[in-house]
Amino acid sequence: MSALVLRDLALAFRSGGGFGLALAFFLIVTVLVPFGIGPESGRLALVAPGILWMGALLSCLLSLDRLFALDREDGTLELLATAPVPLEGVAAAKALAHWLTTGLPLTLAAPALGILLNLPAAGYWPIFVSLLIGTPALSLIGTFGAALTVGLKRGGLLLSLLVLPLYIPTLIFGAEVARRGAEGLAAGAALLLLGAITAGCLALAPLAAAAALRINMR
Template identity: 65%
Template sequence: MIALVARDLRLAIRAGGGFGLGLGFFLIFVTLTALGVGPTEAVLAPLAPGALWLGALLACLLSLDRIFALDREDGSLDALLTAPLPPEAVAVSKALAHWITTGLPLTVAAPVLAPLLFLPPSALPWLIAALAVGTPALSAIGTFGAALTVGLRRGSLLLSLIVLPMYVPTLVFGADCVRRAAQGLDPTLPLVLTAALTLGAIALLPFATAAALRVNLR
């Protein structure tokens, strides 16, 4: 699995779906939000938790179609599914590689960009915690959606339609955690619910992803 994750990291960076793509989109999204809504604290501060989480979610969505597409094009996906490594382990490796190249950089960059939206400094640790806990669920769900559409032409739009509704609970609880922290309330409950969603996605979706790959590549 370690070798597969390392290979996927190299492929993601070479294909342009690595660290730069998600971070660039996130920076543009936050900047345009600040300019479009109005560069005043009274307007931006209440919107900051939801805007930061929405930007991270959309940045994760950008590279989902690449998770299995490159392996599908060069035929290595068929070899992976017939290798001694279980398909569920392949799904976990793909999700982990996607999180390392997308979710982890966004988690690190979010507190740097948060002052542009006037997020209170007291909420920054909770923003980092919520993204660190919630973005693995986005990668796991995205890997499942990519497996469902791997055999389809122009499946990017369908992938978005499949994945976005499943992203909603993580978005709601993750943003609520940051919002409560910014308002001085206890953010523990939404953070725990975000973690529960992530654990459930990690526990269940690799099996669904493996089943989807078997069906689509049969």
């Protein structure tokens, strides 16, 4: 599995479709928001946690359609299906590589970009922790969606429509952790629920993605 992760990391950095694109989109969203809602610092501080979480969520969507599509086009997916590593392990490796190239950089960049949105100083740590715990769920759910649409041409739009409703619980509790932390309130319950969502995705998403891949390769 480590070889699969390293391979996907190399492909992502070589093609520029993961790390750089997601960060650039995240930056653009953060910069444009003050122009859209006005420069008033109090208003920006109020919406900053939600905007940062929404920007991270949309940035994670950008490279999902590439998770399995390229492997299917060049025949690598069929080879992986017959490899000693089960398809569940392949799906988990894909999700890990996607998180390392998108979720982790976005998590590290979010506190710095929060300055542009006048995020209170008390909110830097909560937004970092919430993204650190919540973004793996985004990658795992996205891997399942990519496996469902791998056999479709131009399935990027359909992938977004399938995945976005599944992202809603993670978005709600992740933004709630960041918001309550920025306001100095206790966020333990929301953080536990966010962790439970990620743990559930970790247990179920690779199994569901592997089942979808088997169906699409028949």
